[in-house]
Amino acid sequence: MERRNVPAAFIWNPFRELARIEQELNKVFSEIVPTTTAAEVAQAQVWAPRVDVYEKDNKIIIEAEIPGAKKEDIEVIIKDNAVVIKGEVKKEEEKKEGNFYKSERFYGVFERVIPLPAEVKPEEAKATFENGILKLEIPKATSEKEVKIEVK
Numbered sequence: 001m002e003r004r005n006v007p008a009a010f011i012w013n014p015f016r017e018l019a020r021i022e023q024e025l026n027k028v029f030s031e032i033v034p035t036t037t038a039a040e041v042a043q044a045q046v047w048a049p050r051v052d053v054y055e056k057d058n059k060i061i062i063e064a065e066i067p068g069a070k071k072e073d074i075e076v077i078i079k080d081n082a083v084v085i086k087g088e089v090k091k092e093e094e095k096k097e098g099n100f101y102k103s104e105r106f107y108g109v110f111e112r113v114i115p116l117p118a119e120v121k122p123e124e125a126k127a128t129f130e131n132g133i134l135k136l137e138i139p140k141a142t143s144e145k146e147v148k149i150e151v152k
Contacts (some may be wrong), residue, residue, distance in 0.1 A: 001029070002152060020106070023036075028129060039101045046111055047108065047110045048068045048073060048105050048111060048112040049064040049065050049085060049112050049134075050064070051063065051064045051065075051085075051112065051114055051118070052067045055117070055118075055140070056087070056141065058141060059124070059137050059139050060116055060117065060118060060120055060136075060138045060139050060140060061135070061136065061137055061138075062083060062114060062134075062135070062136040062138070063086055063133055063134070063135050063136075064112065064133070064136075065132060066085075066087070066089070066129075066133070066134055066136040067086055067089075067132040068089045068105070068106075068107075068132070068134055069088075069089045069129075069132070070090075071129040072089065073087045073088050073089070073090065074086075074087040074129060074134060075087055075136070076125075076136065077121035078116075078120070078125060078129055078138065079122075080114065081116050081119065081120070082113055082114060082115045082116055083112070083113070083116060083136065083138070084112070084114075085110075085111070085115050085134065086108060086109070086110065086111045086112070087109070087110060087113040088092045088108065088109050088110070089106060089107050089108065089110065090107065091107040116138070118139055118140050119140065119141040120141055121138070121139045121140070121141050122138065124138070124139045125137065125138040125139070
């Protein structure tokens with residue numbers, strides 16, 4: 001029996017055949033079952049504002065970035081020694097004119113729970129919202145470590 005030099009592309013390879021079948025099946029399934037786009041996946045992700053938390057003048061200060069929000073669409077709750085910031089960024093209008101190629105801005109509901117590093121006085125907290133930044137000032141609760149008791 002004479003052996004000829006046959007290019008590797010013409011030799012039957014079961015693994016190459018399995019890869020080809022997998023590609024064909026993926027093609028069929030992608031036509032039957034629509035997949036989500038990257039934009040849909042990004043929109044479905046949970047969004048939480050970025051925050052800075054620091055102490056100044058015996059107060060806990062929290063600054064949260066909430067671009068595009070209006071102050072009436074933001075809710076702040078202090079409970080269980082944590083701050084909950086939640087709300088919604090509403091889309092102003094649909095862009096109908098021209099060709100729209102990309103949309104990366106966030107619209108929708110958001111929520112963030114921030115544990116506080118110290119006991120606070122929630123009833124004395126103050127909040128302001130300006131230029132997309134929510135600023136909370138929460139006075140720390142002062143507790144005396146040492147109490148002098150008069151002996152009678």
